[in-house]
Each structure stands twice: as C-alpha cells, then as structure tokens.
Amino acid sequence: MATTKTDPKLALAANGGKKAKTYDGLTRDQLVRAYRYMFTSRRIDDREILLKRQQKIYFQMSGAGHEAIGVAAGLALKPGYDWFYPYYRDRALCLTLGAKPYEMFLQAVGAAEDPSSGGRQMPSHWSYPSLHVVTQSSPTGSQILQAVGCAEGGRYLAQHPKAAEIPALSNDKNGAPGPADYRQFKHVAFRDDEVTYVSLGDGTSSEGEFWEAMNAAALGKVRVIFCVQDNGYAISVPVEAQTAGGSISRLVSSFPNFHFEEVDGTDPVASYAAFQRAVRHCREGNGPAFVHAHVIRPYSHSLSDDERLYRPESERERDAARDPVSRTQMFLLREGILDEKGITQLEKEVEDELQAAVDRALEALPAAPETITKYIYSPVLDPTSSSIFETQPAVGADSPEGKKPAAKTMADLINATLRDEMKRDERIVIFGEDVADCSREEYLKRKLVKGKGGVFKLTFGLQCEFGAERVFNSPLAEAAIVGRATGMATRGLKPVVEIQFFDYIWPAMMQLRDELPIIRWRSNNGFSAPLVIRVAIGGYLTGGAIYHSQCGESVFTHIPGLRVVFPSNALDAAGLLRTAIRCDDPVLFLEHKRLYRETYGRAPYPGPEYMVPFGKAKIVHPGTDITVITYGAVVPRALQAAQKLEREQGVKVELIDLRCLNPFDWETIAASVAKTNRALVAYEDTLSWGYGAEIAARIADQLFDQLDAPVRRVAAKDTFVAYQPILEDAILPQVNDLFLAMKELAEY
Ligand SMILES: Cc1ncc(C[n+]2csc(CCOP(=O)(O)OP(=O)(O)O)c2C)c(N)n1
Ligand SMILES: [Mg+2]
Numbered sequence: 001m002a003t004t005k006t007d008p009k010l011a012l013a014a015n016g017g018k019k020a021k022t023y024d025g026l027t028r029d030q031l032v033r034a035y036r037y038m039f040t041s042r043r044i045d046d047r048e049i050l051l052k053r054q055q056k057i058y059f060q061m062s063g064a065g066h067e068a069i070g071v072a073a074g075l076a077l078k079p080g081y082d083w084f085y086p087y088y089r090d091r092a093l094c095l096t097l098g099a100k101p102y103e104m105f106l107q108a109v110g111a112a113e114d115p116s117s118g119g120r121q122m123p124s125h126w127s128y129p130s131l132h133v134v135t136q137s138s139p140t141g142s143q144i145l146q147a148v149g150c151a152e153g154g155r156y157l158a159q160h161p162k163a164a165e166i167p168a169l170s171n172d173k174n175g176a177p178g179p180a181d182y183r184q185f186k187h188v189a190f191r192d193d194e195v196t197y198v199s200l201g202d203g204t205s206s207e208g209e210f211w212e213a214m215n216a217a218a219l220g221k222v223r224v225i226f227c228v229q230d231n232g233y234a235i236s237v238p239v240e241a242q243t244a245g246g247s248i249s250r251l252v253s254s255f256p257n258f259h260f261e262e263v264d265g266t267d268p269v270a271s272y273a274a275f276q277r278a279v280r281h282c283r284e285g286n287g288p289a290f291v292h293a294h295v296i297r298p299y300s301h302s303l304s305d306d307e308r309l310y311r312p313e314s315e316r317e318r319d320a321a322r323d324p325v326s327r328t329q330m331f332l333l334r335e336g337i338l339d340e341k342g343i344t345q346l347e348k349e350v351e352d353e354l355q356a357a358v359d360r361a362l363e364a365l366p367a368a369p370e371t372i373t374k375y376i377y378s379p380v381l382d383p384t385s386s387s388i389f390e391t392q393p394a395v396g397a398d399s400p401e402g403k404k405p406a407a408k409t410m411a412d413l414i415n416a417t418l419r420d421e422m423k424r425d426e427r428i429v430i431f432g433e434d435v436a437d438c439s440r441e442e443y444l445k446r447k448l449v450k451g452k453g454g455v456f457k458l459t460f461g462l463q464c465e466f467g468a469e470r471v472f473n474s475p476l477a478e479a480a481i482v483g484r485a486t487g488m489a490t491r492g493l494k495p496v497v498e499i500q501f502f503d504y505i506w507p508a509m510m511q512l513r514d515e516l517p518i519i520r521w522r523s524n525n526g527f528s529a530p531l532v533i534r535v536a537i538g539g540y541l542t543g544g545a546i547y548h549s550q551c552g553e554s555v556f557t558h559i560p561g562l563r564v565v566f567p568s569n570a571l572d573a574a575g576l577l578r579t580a581i582r583c584d585d586p587v588l589f590l591e592h593k594r595l596y597r598e599t600y601g602r603a604p605y606p607g608p609e610y611m612v613p614f615g616k617a618k619i620v621h622p623g624t625d626i627t628v629i630t631y632g633a634v635v636p637r638a639l640q641a642a643q644k645l646e647r648e649q650g651v652k653v654e655l656i657d658l659r660c661l662n663p664f665d666w667e668t669i670a671a672s673v674a675k676t677n678r679a680l681v682a683y684e685d686t687l688s689w690g691y692g693a694e695i696a697a698r699i700a701d702q703l704f705d706q707l708d709a710p711v712r713r714v715a716a717k718d719t720f721v722a723y724q725p726i727l728e729d730a731i732l733p734q735v736n737d738l739f740l741a742m743k744e745l746a747e748y
Pocket of ligand 2: 201203229230231232233234
C-alpha cells in the first residue's frame with residue numbers, strides 16, 4: 001500500500017528547492033490554475049449561501065474543505081475522455097473538468113437552461129454530458145455500483161468495438177426503413193485506457209452498495225478510482241462511530257488488485273501525486289484504485305445543519321488551520337509562484353466573473369410547468385408504437401418442409417429470443433446469479449459438464465454460444481446486478497440481467513427506485529439507461545412458501561420511468577421480451593415461474609423479428625356480459641373459470657390479458673366495460689393496495705356512468721404465501737374464487 005502524507009513544503013523539498021520546475025508533476029502554471037479553481041469553488045459556495053439566505057435559491061450544499069482533492073483529481077483525469085461519478089462535495093472537481101460557475105448558479109436557481117437537470121435536481125448534483133460527468137442523485141452511495149458498471153461498459157466496448165456502431169436501418173422489400181431499435185439514438189464513446197472516477201464521503205463507505213462495488217471492482221480488475229473524501233463526519237456522526245476502527249483504508253486494504261493511496265486531501269500537490277499514481281495503475285489495466293483523502297468540513301454539513309451543536313470550537317479551529325484554500329494561497333506566496341498582487345488580481349477576476357454569473361443566472365427563466373413529464377421515457381422511441389413494434393409471427397420458418405412446428409414452453413421461447421437478440425445486437429450482455437453455463441470455463445471446454453444457465457435454465461447455452469464476456473455470473477448481490485447494469489446501459493450497452501427470484505429483488509430497491517428509472521428525467525435527457533431486468537416472479541408452486549412465491553408488481557408500476565411487463569404465455573413472452581430489448585427505456589420483465597413450463601400457452605418460436613408493442617392488451621376470450629381484467633398466472637385460471645361459467649350459466653365473459661402493466665391498455669378496458677357494464681379485476685398479489693386497485697379506481701372514476709354493478713376484485717388474501725399446499729391454495733386466488741366472483745357479478 002502506497003501511503004502519501006506530503007505537505008506542500010515537503011513536496012517542494014522532494015523536488016529540489018525553489019527553482020524546481022514542477023511540484024510532484026504540477027507546473028507553476030498548473031498550481032496557479034489549481035488555486036483559481038479552488039478559490040472559485042469556495043467563493044461559489046459563499047455566494048450560494050448568501051443567495052439562499054436571501055431566498056433567491058432553494059438549497060445549498062458546499063464543497064468547502066474538499067477543494068484540493070477535487071482539483072487534483074480533475075487535473076489527473078481527462079474530461080470527455082474519462083468518466084465521472086462525483087458526489088455533492090465535488091464542486092472543485094467539476095470546475096477543473098470544465099463546468100462553468102454560471103452553469104452552477106443556473107442549477108441553484110433551478111433554471112430551464114441549467115445543463116445538469118433543467119431545474120429538476122438540487123444544486124451540487126452534477127451532470128455534464130460533454131464532460132462525461134454522469135447525472136447524480138441524492139442517496140449517498142448509489143453512484144458507486146454504477147461507476148463500476150460504467151467502467152465495465154467502457155472496457156467491453158473497447159474489446160468489442162463493432163458493438164458501438166449504429167446499425168444501418170435495413171430496408172424492407174418496399175424500401176421502407178426496417179425496425180429501429182435503441183441503438184439508433186444512443187451515441188456511444190469509449191477509449192481503450194479510460195478510467196472512471198467515483199467519489200463518496202467517509203460516512204457513505206458504510207453503505208452496503210459500497211462494499212458490493214469494491215468486491216465487483218476487485219473481482220473484475222475494473223478501471224475505477226474510488227475516492228473517499230474523509231472529512232471525519234457524516235452530518236453529526238464522527239468517523240470513529242461510523243467506521244470500525246476509524247479508518248476506511250485499514251478496512252479495505254485486503255481487497256486484491258487495488259492500488260491504495262492515503263493522502264492529506266487538503267494538500268493539492270500531495271493529492272495530485274496520489275491521483276497520478278492511482279490513474280497510472282488504472283490506465284495500465286492493473287485494476288481499480290482507492291484514494292483515501294483526509295479533508296476538512298469548515299462549514300456545517302449543509303445550511304440545515306449547525307455543527308456547533310456537536311463540534312466544539314477547539315475542533316473547528318484545528319480544522320481551519322488545514323483549510324486547503326488558505327493553505328494553497330500561502331504555498332503560492334511562499335514559493336514565489338504568485339505575489340500578493342498576483343493573488344489579489346486573481347481573486348478579483350474570480351469575484352468579477354462570479355458577480356456577472358450570478359446576475360445572469362438570477363435573470364434566467366424556469367422551465368415551463370407543461371414540461372414536467374418530458375423525458376420520463378425516451379422521447380424518440382415509443383415502445384407502444386405498432387408501426388415499429390408490432391410484427392407477425394413467422395411460424396415454421398425454420399421447421400422442416402411439411403412438418404408442423406413444435407409448440408414450445410415460455411422458458412424455451414425466452415431462451416430462443418435471448419439467443420437471437422444476442423446474435424443481432426453485440427451490445428447485449430447477460431449477467432446475474434447462476435445465469436452462466438459454467439464460470440470455470442475449462443470444464444465446458446473439456447466437455448466435463450453441460451452447463452447450468454440459470455436456476456430455471458432460461459439462459460442455458462448462451463455462455464457457450466456467445467462467450468463469458470457476454471454471459472457471466474455475478475456475485476450474489478442484487479443491488480450490484482442492477483447498479484452495474486445501469487452504469488453499462490448509461491454507456492450504451494444493453495444489459496439483460498436476471499434477478500433470480502422476485503422475493504430477493506429488494507436489495508436492489510435503491511437502484512430501482514432512486515436511480516435507474518430517473519436517470520433520463522433528472523438529467524433532462526442528458527443521460528439514459530435503457531436495459532432489461534428479467535425477474536422470476538409468482539406463486540402457485542406447491543411448496544414455494546413465503547420467499548419463493550411473492551408478487552408485488554404494483555411496487556414497480558408505481559415508479560414513473562420504469563416499464564413493467566408481465567406476459568402470461570410463451571408467444572407474448574417472446575414478443576414482449578424482444579420489444580423490451582430493442583426499446584429505449586428501462587424494462588422490468590416479470591416472468592411467472594409457474595408459467596415457465598406450463599402446457600397452457602405454449603407456441604412455436606415466432607421467429608427472430610417477432611415483437612409485441614407495450615401497452616396493448618389481448619382479449620383472450622371475447623364476451624358481452626362481464627369484463628375480467630387480469631394478467632400473469634391468473635390468466636389461465638380466469639379462462640377456466642370463464643369457460644365454466646359460459647358452459648354452466650351461459651354467461652359470456654370478456655377476458656382481458658393486460659400483458660403489459662406500465663403502460664397499460666386503458667382503451668381496451670374502456671371499450672370492453674362500455675359493452676359489458678361490469679368489471680372484475682383479478683390479480684395474484686395481495687388484495688389491498690395491489691395493482692388491480694388502480695385499475696378498479698380508474699374504472700370507477702372514468703366509467704362510472706357505464707357501470708351496472710360495483711367494480712369487483714379477486715386477489716390473494718392479505719397475508720403471506722404459506723408453504724403447506726392447503727394453505728397456499730387458500731391464500732392465492734383459485735379458479736373457484738374467480739368463478740364465484742364472476743358469477744356473482746353477472747347476477748348483480
Ligand atoms: C442513503 C442515504 N441515507 C441518508 C442520507 C442523508 N444524508 C445526506 S448526506 C449524509 C451524510 C454523508 O456523510 P459522508 O458520506 O461522510 O459525506 P460528507 O457529507 O461528510 O461529505 C446523510 C446521512 C442520504 N442522502 N442518503
Ligand atoms: Mg464525511
């Protein structure tokens with residue numbers, strides 16, 4: 001472990017005295033520039049604090065005390081070449097990379113022209129696409145896994161440069177452009193030796209995602225620099241109450257493949273030297289680096305915090321003695337790099353620039369309220385579009401002459417669709433728990449094993465066909481699966497990842513709620529992360545019990561920005577999965593485990609271009625008496641109930657399979673209810689606050705005049721799915737429950 005604790009004075013001595021041209025590689029000009037960025041950063045904070053007190057801006061987060069390490073990182077790395085996942089104290093870094101003070105003030109006032117977010121995200125949440133500074137959220141630590149994925153994505157593109165090409169639109173026989181996909185709209189850039197920077201505070205190193213990211217980075221020898229800016233506090237919690245033993249460096253020191261630096265992050269020269277070594281280690285492809293920078297926090301955590309409540313004056317004075325801005329100023333004077341006049345001149349220039357920037361920013365207009373839903377989804381590729389995403393099955397195209405193509409299971413067709421899409425699009429990578437055929441590739445090569453390909457075997461054979469760079473096992477860490485995939489997708493790859501059981505999706509919830517679906521909206525379309533998360537969901541397993549039977553789709557349909565698909569049969573699964581892969585939005589693709597190998601809904605493979613648009617329901621059974629709206633594994637059960645009701649009572653049920661839950665097909669529901677005047681919503685999840693509640697509420701609200709009966713629901717009991725099959729039967733909605741509810745509604 002290389003440990004550097006260099007005072008500017010010592011760095012100078014090491015360079016041979018006053019006449020030395022450089023200071024650990026920094027020229028005198030660079031040092032002046034460094035001071036300018038540091039001073040600018042501090043003064044922007046001061047101006048913003050004033051503006052906040054004057055109620056001209058709405059939030060302030062300062063980078064005070066963190067300026068030297070930020071400038072050092074900015075000088076050691078290359079904007080628009082390397083990639084950056086900074087955190088809110090990285091103002092000086094962003095200035096060094098090329099962000100303008102005016103742009104920062106635009107964000108503070110929430111202006112439409114704010115390049116980071118158009119007034120959607122708080123100040124100090126950086127996003128500068130041309131500099132490769134990736135949009136930032138507010139949860140501490142959720143950027144770290146994405147940074148790992150970003151670096152992995154860059155490396156993949158360097159290894160597969162053809163994947164980055166935008167495919168020509170093939171013309172069909174009439175000369176019309178062939179099907180578009182997300183690649184038409186995603187500019188992809190990569191460099192062979194690019195490095196990804198990610199920073200976090202000392203407190204944030206307690207987050208589980210930090211450790212998942214460290215593990216993934218070490219495992220993959222990924223080119224990421226983790227920069228922990230340790231100011232000794234997480235709001236009011238001191239480092240010794242936060243980090244076991246009080247030193248994050250000590251805790252991480254046994255991760256393999258890393259280069260470690262521990263440095264005085266208030267010293268720009270030492271910080272730069274540490275960063276240079278870290279960058280070199282990464283660029284040369286040796287693995288990740290970890291820079292632990294000791295900094296100070298001269299202002300309170302934020303303007304909502306008063307640090308005098310938990311830090312005595314003596315401690316604050318001790319910090320102030322290490323203030324990086326005044327320290328660097330003293331250093332420049334002492335070294336004769338700038339004299340008093342030079343300092344005064346520089347500072348005046350900065351003050352004038354900031355004054356002009358503030359004046360202009362205060363004039364800037366906010367975005368129009370009509371724009372608030374813009375960029376929740378891709379503005380250029382609409383997955384509900386029939387002209388792009390509706391194609392007919394090409395059944396039997398690949399079956400021998402005269403032979404009826406065999407009906408395949410949903411599992412077979414998902415596997416075949418993945419295979420054909422991977423052939424078509426080299427940007428697709430597949431990873432998750434157990435999805436590879438065999439991580440120890442030599443076993444496959446020597447034909448000692450056949451390979452696993454997923455606990456449900458949905459990805460079987462894909463590693464053997466496409467190689468371990470494209471299909472691989474991840475560590476058992478769901479947040480890492482989604483977070484890394486999000487970083488890769490931000491770079492233009494199309495990860496199609498698997499969450500083994502819906503019941504275990506929850507560690508990824510931060511990524512799924514606060515990151516993936518919001519990236520496009522919060523960056524005002526500056527970044528996007530279209531990808532597919534396949535999840536095995538649902539019960540009716542006879543022994544699946546509490547933790548292998550869960551539904552819970554409404555948790556995700558409640559999230560704007562996330563498409564949610566839930567097919568009930570093999571053909572729809574193939575068509576919808578292809579749309580999910582080719583579209584430009586993040587998609588949660590829910591695969592019902594019970595349906596994977598059911599006899600119901602088998603179909604021959606519909607060919608490599610078969611697609612079903614999102615938001616288009618299917619009428620599984622036409623009828624005139626009542627409308628039943630459902631999806632997933634309830635579809636075959638509701639169908640049985642409807643057939644029985646027709647047989648026994650002559651009641652004609654119109655059974656609608658939604659297929660896609662967000663967006664959902666309101667037109668088909670409304671047209672059906674207008675005809676039948678009775679609606680039943682059926683779903684496998686627990687009754688209360690479930691997905692059907694929204695559908696029922698909309699029908700009651702918008703179709704009230706057409707109803708001859710109350711809107712009814714059939715769903716699971718408000719409890720957990722039990723192991724004992726008798727209990728499972730009582731808990732989940734059964735054919736008889738559906739039959740009785742339909743009958744009662746028809747008779748109402
Ligand atoms: C996941 C999450 N939990 C809590 C918060 C509230 N919060 C914001 S900053 C912060 C402290 C962060 O401390 P540290 O990581 O040391 O960074 P520093 O602010 O000291 O630079 C907390 C608890 C949050 N934003 N995200
Ligand atoms: Mg801290």
